[in-house]
Amino acid sequence: MTSPPGTRSTEQPHPRPALTRDRVLDAAIAFMDEHGVQHLTMRRLGESLEVEAMALYRYVNGREDLLEGVVDRLVGTLVTDPDDAPLGPADGWQAYLQWLAHAVRQLATAHPSIFPLIATRHPAAPWLRPPLRSLQVVEHFLQALISRGFSEAHAAHTYRVFTSFLLGHLLLESAARGASTAPVEEPLDEGDADLPTGDEQLDLSDHPTVLALRPLLSVDKADAEFEQALEALLDRLDLELSQ
Amino acid sequence: MTSPPGTRSTEQPHPRPALTRDRVLDAAIAFMDEHGVQHLTMRRLGESLEVEAMALYRYVNGREDLLEGVVDRLVGTLVTDPDDAPLGPADGWQAYLQWLAHAVRQLATAHPSIFPLIATRHPAAPWLRPPLRSLQVVEHFLQALISRGFSEAHAAHTYRVFTSFLLGHLLLESAARGASTAPVEEPLDEGDADLPTGDEQLDLSDHPTVLALRPLLSVDKADAEFEQALEALLDRLDLELSQ
DNA sequence: ACCTGAACACCGTTCAAGT
DNA sequence: ACCTGAACACCGTTCAAGT
Numbered sequence: 300m301t302s303p304p305g306t307r308s309t310e311q312p313h314p315r316p317a318l319t320r321d322r323v324l325d326a327a328i329a330f331m332d333e334h335g336v337q338h339l340t341m342r343r344l345g346e347s348l349e350v351e352a353m354a355l356y357r358y359v360n361g362r363e364d365l366l367e368g369v370v371d372r373l374v375g376t377l378v379t380d381p382d383d384a385p386l387g388p389a390d391g392w393q394a395y396l397q398w399l400a401h402a403v404r405q406l407a408t409a410h411p412s413i414f415p416l417i418a419t420r421h422p423a424a425p426w427l428r429p430p431l432r433s434l435q436v437v438e439h440f441l442q443a444l445i446s447r448g449f450s451e452a453h454a455a456h457t458y459r460v461f462t463s464f465l466l467g468h469l470l471l472e473s474a475a476r477g478a479s480t481a482p483v484e485e486p487l488d489e490g491d492a493d494l495p496t497g498d499e500q501l502d503l504s505d506h507p508t509v510l511a512l513r514p515l516l517s518v519d520k521a522d523a524e525f526e527q528a529l530e531a532l533l534d535r536l537d538l539e540l541s542q
Numbered sequence: 543m544t545s546p547p548g549t550r551s552t553e554q555p556h557p558r559p560a561l562t563r564d565r566v567l568d569a570a571i572a573f574m575d576e577h578g579v580q581h582l583t584m585r586r587l588g589e590s591l592e593v594e595a596m597a598l599y600r601y602v603n604g605r606e607d608l609l610e611g612v613v614d615r616l617v618g619t620l621v622t623d624p625d626d627a628p629l630g631p632a633d634g635w636q637a638y639l640q641w642l643a644h645a646v647r648q649l650a651t652a653h654p655s656i657f658p659l660i661a662t663r664h665p666a667a668p669w670l671r672p673p674l675r676s677l678q679v680v681e682h683f684l685q686a687l688i689s690r691g692f693s694e695a696h697a698a699h700t701y702r703v704f705t706s707f708l709l710g711h712l713l714l715e716s717a718a719r720g721a722s723t724a725p726v727e728e729p730l731d732e733g734d735a736d737l738p739t740g741d742e743q744l745d746l747s748d749h750p751t752v753l754a755l756r757p758l759l760s761v762d763k764a765d766a767e768f769e770q771a772l773e774a775l776l777d778r779l780d781l782e783l784s785q
Numbered sequence: 786a787c788c789t790g791a792a793c794a795c796c797g798t799t800c801a802a803g804t
Numbered sequence: 805a806c807c808t809g810a811a812c813a814c815c816g817t818t819c820a821a822g823t
Contacts, residue, residue: 459763474671518698
């Protein structure tokens with residue numbers, strides 16, 4: 300608490316909290332949320348923690364391990380959030396899948412520029428499918444379904460179908476969100492820079508149908524379509540159960 | 543054709559074909575198929591073409607443009623393959639979607655380590671959704687559906703639903719494939735290297751359900767599940783049409 | 786016209802050295 | 805125990821210079 304003897308009384312400027320793995324991971328998440336994955340650098344992350352990059356290697360096993368840690372931490376929040384019942388709502392498997400789907404979607408929405416990382420980093424095992432790629436979460440998922448009457452085979456099958464669904468919908472949502480949120484991505488100003496074309500410098504003259512439907516294609520129905528597709532999926536799973 | 547005067551008659555060792563954008567893109571595709579995306583480097587790509595890296599900048603507007611070119615080229619093959627009818631099979635929209643789904647799946651299977659690139663690179667416009675992220679392909683898609691009786695709104699909606707479906711299923715498939723095919727990814731040998739655990743050095747002791755279901759989770763039903771989910775999707779779209 | 790050498794700024798990572 | 809400086813190999817990219 301007090302200064303060690305022999306130190307000048309002026310070390311207030313940076314009462315920097317102790318470095319720790321959790322603090323490093325948190326800083327990495329904050330950095331990526333603000334600047335995007337591709338700009339996260341060991342050196343810049345160190346800078347954001349007021350430390351040289353080399354100091355990070357005490358807490359993180361290189362850049363790959365750092366990214367893996369970020370993914371694990373974020374996905375892990377799905378089953379450790381304090382305000383959730385141990386196995387989710389008690390109302391049956393459909394309520395459980397609804398609850399989990401929305402939790403994952405909230406995660407994707409909160410970190411649109413990190414979600415692609417969750418979606419595409421090679422999982423530790425091929426059966427650990429993104430975006431539910433944490434052992435804890437998979438354990439949670441399988442127990443939840445089995446405790447609600449699923450056979451083991453059915454639970455495994457549902458895991459596969461459900462992850463495919465989540466990945467497709469949420470990756471496209473966060474790509475759209477990330478595109479509009481991203482800081483600039485790549486200036487790159489190439490060729491003749493007309494660029495007052497509103498949204499993008501795409502040449503649509505050879506693509507009349509796209510041109511005509513552009514307003515329809517741009518409509519953001521992400522919310523409604525997610526709910527609709529989720530309902531359809533649950534209906535399908537229900538049918539398969541009773542077969 | 544003949545040597546310019548004054549040249550030694552020994553310039554046979556490398557009758558290297560002229561460098562060209564297409565040759566650069568082809569080399570990049572071949573390189574990534576063999577070594578994975580993360581090892582593609584301007585310098586190594588140059589090496590594979592027996593040229594210094596700087597020479598590539600004549601044909602490619604930097605690394606980002608190179609990757610974009612690769613994606614466009616691969617996705618473009620979907621609608622330019624010689625053995626396909628102009629708008630796919632003439633048998634109705636379900637046959638068209640079946641045909642396209644399998645074409646995209648074949649693409650993902652042929653280039654499992656490039657597909658994540660197709661899936662996650664920021665599209666030029668937010669409504670250009672992976673994996674159907676080429677103007678040509680979207681034009682093709684919309685014309686095909688409209689010419690088969692879809693309204694414009696329905697065609698646009700189907701585009702969104704269909705891309706979500708393809709992305710989720712194929713990205714997970716190629717992640718699984720890529721994991722088993724990948725050259726090594728990252729040695730990283732961290733901690734105590736027990737590693738004779740067969741597939742992975744995961745500690746499953748705290749996750750009894752995963753442990754018990756691992757055989758079931760590892761079963762490869764990718765083919766059947768893709769077909770089944772595609773059928774379900776077509777059924778759903780059919781229902782929506784008649785509403 | 787097309788490629789190369791040299792140079793620059795920036796990476797990830799290791800390791801001996803400081804405190 | 806924890807952080808830093810210096811160093812190494814490797815990036816992407818520019819540009820003047822060679823042929």
